[in-house]
Amino acid sequence: MSQQPPPRVPVPRDRNDDYTEAAAQSRRDFLLQQRPGSRTDHIGHYSLPPSSLRGNVELFAGVAQVPIGVAGPLRINGEHAQGDFYVPMATTEGTLVASYNRGMRLIAECGGVRTTVVEQHMQRSPVFFFSDARASRDFGHWIEDHLDGIRAAAEATTRFGKLIEVLQFAVGNLRYLRFNYHTGDAAGQNMAGKATLAACEWIRDTHPDHPRFMLSGNIDTDKKHSQLNTLLTRGRRVIAEATFTDEALRRIMKVSAQQLFEARQVSMTGAFMAGSASNGAHAANGLTALFIATGQDVANVSESHSSLVYTQLLPNGDYYWSVTLPSLIVATYGGGTGLATQRECLELLGCYGSGKADRFAEICAATVLAGETSLSSAVLAGDWVSSHDQYGRNRP
Template sequence: MSQRKRIPRLKGNDYSEQAAQQRRSFIEEQTGTSLTNTRHYSLDPASLEGNTENFIGVVQMPLGVAGPYRINGEHAQGDFYIPMATTEGTLIASYSRGMRLVSESGGCTVTVVGEAMQRAPLFELASAREARALSQWLEENFAAIKAEAESTTRVGTLENIQSWVIANKLFTRFNYLTGDAAGQNMTGKATHKACQWVLSNFSGIQNFSLSGGIETDKKHSHMNLLHSRGKKVVAEAVIKKELLQSLMRAEPERMVRLRQRTIVGSLLAGSAYNGPHSANGIAAMFIATGQDEANVVESHAGIAFMDLTDNGDLYYSVTLPSIICASYGGGTGLATQRECLEMMGCYGEGKAHKLAEIIAATVLAGDLSLAAAVVSDEWVSSHDQLGRNRP
């Protein structure tokens, strides 16, 4: 252990080019790797405090843009150009193709139908009856608990507390609105303060944990499919039959037939999302806009639905119950990430719902494009033409 060499840090000046250079030289010496490209960046190292420790440089992620895309949301209205960071060839072209199809059919209608962010404390008592008593007590004293929680935050509000008695334990979910922040840290701090008050005012609690696991932070769960974590958003579009045939070489009837069959496959696999590929668009937008990329695992879950209208057009919707995104705080204020948000008019306070609508609309466009490529048997040929698997 005495031979381990610590990564250099400069006390009081660790977010500086001097400190970054010292660490780069150290890593080059220790690993024999030249950091020629990693050392080139335009951001100010001082801006990274609170985002990245032991900063040495950047990983340059290719950034493309898809669109224009007509979105008819309650917050996102108009034609948008969508920044997408990805190394997957064909991806942005496919999303742009889907955006054209939807836009020329009248656009994508998007609705935020719910939101919540949680922390899920666990209380252990002597018996199930005492756990039930605590559950009732939390309801009776909700106003006081809410006041304690909200004393730690400027924008967060505690909306309700769900609870489940299992054996002699009470599992809870403290559900918050968090404004334009994603809110995981906010709700953790608020819930900790509230629970300290609970521990001081309810006797008989033998064990306590700030997380009992059922908030499933950065993990997919059926709980969050039913009870939203983040923004619950529904995106819808009616695609005209003639446009689907002329632009995608696919027919509504064949699209619906494919969906009926892939639903069976999704059930067989236990998929978190029964549509083509929600994670692709979400991940590309999350990286571009400074979101916590690990939240893709929760945000991509959802339900896709497809049907024929009375006149033979195609109705398609995606319901994404857990889009965890922010327009303010976290990585959104970093230089290039902020530019990507500003490209869509989504940076700053009051813009998180708008961003969530754009993300859901983007998922819908990508789904339609990929499904049509499968139906028309162009999936492989498009990757051969634009992707890394060119012959």
């Protein structure tokens, strides 16, 4: 005779107002009851009022304190970010801040990093269902003829979102649509989702066949890397580039431009063989530390870390180094950017609020380039392991 499973014990909540210190304390007490002998002293120690967290977290019980280090100055010659920046990086990985700081020193001594935001798109990709491929094909022509109505329906849901284009992909009796939006200073996934739902409902109600649809056919690849986004851009496409003198590389990084270029051929081949999302060293490290510090949706690192490194060994012996981030998803408005700690970090960069997302994107790309220079050089110079032994161990 099978035994009945134990009853489910839900986490307590206050249905009248769940964003109070009393509600948070009730959940910490509940956790201690569930695991006697455990502690919530540090989880329950914070400076922000629980009332400020509505829309950012549910069933709030406390905070995770992640240490923040500061690297810099990072010298940027961008269209939106110009000057020296001191970059807050939230991480628990020893050597990370020191490594990025070293790369920023190299950049500064070689005149700074040039940054360019090439384009910005955010997607939602619904799929429509038809009886056969011909009906799907004809629907595609109908979409092209009715773009003005589709755009009006989508943009009626948002003050900032603008529908740029609708791409189409045919598979069997399905029609995948990829709605591309400009979303201002917001990352824009929710904005794009709401706008696309309104557009799809308008399409369904207006088209003579009233076709059935699913809001995401998964070719927007939300929170997932994809080759499609590498080619077509998701979020912002940002390029950071700098030229490093052979003298500075030898003096600061203990490697020559010739050694770096040889290693680049090897690592390019290795990345190709592995089918990697990046042919660089570790874009995810710097981006994650920046994302946590500044209130970004950290899961977007899965897309944003995709990077294309392109280099040249110049005739005079210097080294041109560029990093292209084709799917950098960042925001300076909305989401977690307005929370107390995260807002402070954005303000330290001059990046909080409207009109600052391109500036922040350039800082992100420049930070990635700094990290690429330092780690790639450390592997060659033989101090990759020794630096972790020196800085990256907090165990006895």
